[in-house]
Amino acid sequence: xxxxxSNFTVWDIVLIPLLxxxxxxGKMALVFIPNVEIVTLLFMVYASVFGFRKTFIVxxxxxxxxxxxxxxxxxxxxxxxxxxxxxxxxxLLQKGTHSEWPYAVLGxxxxxxxxxxxxxxxxxxxxxxxxIVYWTRGIPFDLIHGASNFVIVLFLYxxxxxxxxxLRDKYEHNLRVTS
Numbered sequence: 001x002x003x004x005x006s007n008f009t010v011w012d013i014v015l016i017p018l019l020x021x022x023x024x025x026g027k028m029a030l031v032f033i034p035n036v037e038i039v040t041l042l043f044m045v046y047a048s049v050f051g052f053r054k055t056f057i058v059x060x061x062x063x064x065x066x067x068x069x070x071x072x073x074x075x076x077x078x079x080x081x082x083x084x085x086x087x088x089x090x091x092l093l094q095k096g097t098h099s100e101w102p103y104a105v106l107g108x109x110x111x112x113x114x115x116x117x118x119x120x121x122x123x124x125x126x127x128x129x130x131x132i133v134y135w136t137r138g139i140p141f142d143l144i145h146g147a148s149n150f151v152i153v154l155f156l157y158x159x160x161x162x163x164x165x166x167l168r169d170k171y172e173h174n175l176r177v178t179s
Contacts, residue, residue, distance in 0.1 A: 011171065016054055019046055020061035035145040040107050041153050041160070043083055047090035049164040055091075059083035078121040086110055100157040107153035111145035 011101030040173040047055040063079040069095075086106075094104050106141075115138035 012054060016057050017061065019050070019054075019058045020065065023058065023062045023170050024065050025104035025163070035141045036110070036148040036152075036155075038151050039083075039154060040086065040110055041156055043086050044090040044093075044103050044107065044153065045157060045160045045164060048094045048161055049168060052087055052128035054090045055087040057085050059087060069121075074122055074125045075118060078118050081121075082114070082117055100154055103157045104154035108146045111147070111149035112142050114145055115139065115142040 006106075023039055023042050026042055030099075043059065044053065046058060059140050060080070063076065065085060066079060067076065089106060090103065093106060110173050116135050119131040119135035
């Protein structure tokens with residue numbers, strides 16, 4: 001069922017907020033462990049299963065939701081850039097591989113570069129010296145972030161991708177049968 005004058009279906013209107021909520025819940029579930037998170041994994045899986053367009057909207061909703069927990073800060077600009085970028089890269093990877101290894105490497109690089117990306121954004125607001133200090137101070141956390149992303153994505157990407165693909169396909173099949 002399509003909405004009038006829209007490319008979104010009712011399925012999309014239910015799916016996108018649900019995916020956004022799982023990102024926030026997943027982040028909150030691991031917030032007590034510094035720089036260990038499943039948000040990176042979820043964005044990669046969502047982009048691979050549901051495509052960039054839907055995942056881009058999910059990224060905007062997720063980033064906006066963060067305001068309610070942490071307020072408006074300069075890091076918010078980075079969130080609006082970094083999550084869609086990760087989603088785009090995951091979609092590009094999907095076209096070239098069916099292995100979890102490239103996703104694990106992407107997750108590792110993403111985690112290692114997370115602080116550097118934020119330092120560049122912070123430099124625009126507070127100057128280059130501040131950005132350098134911001135980045136160097138966070139290197140130990142980036143190392144943890146990169147290593148944990150690698151392990152989490154390596155072990156959970158394929159099971160989550162398979163599950164969400166099956167659920168998506170089952171829904172689409174049921175929709176065709178009842179239409």
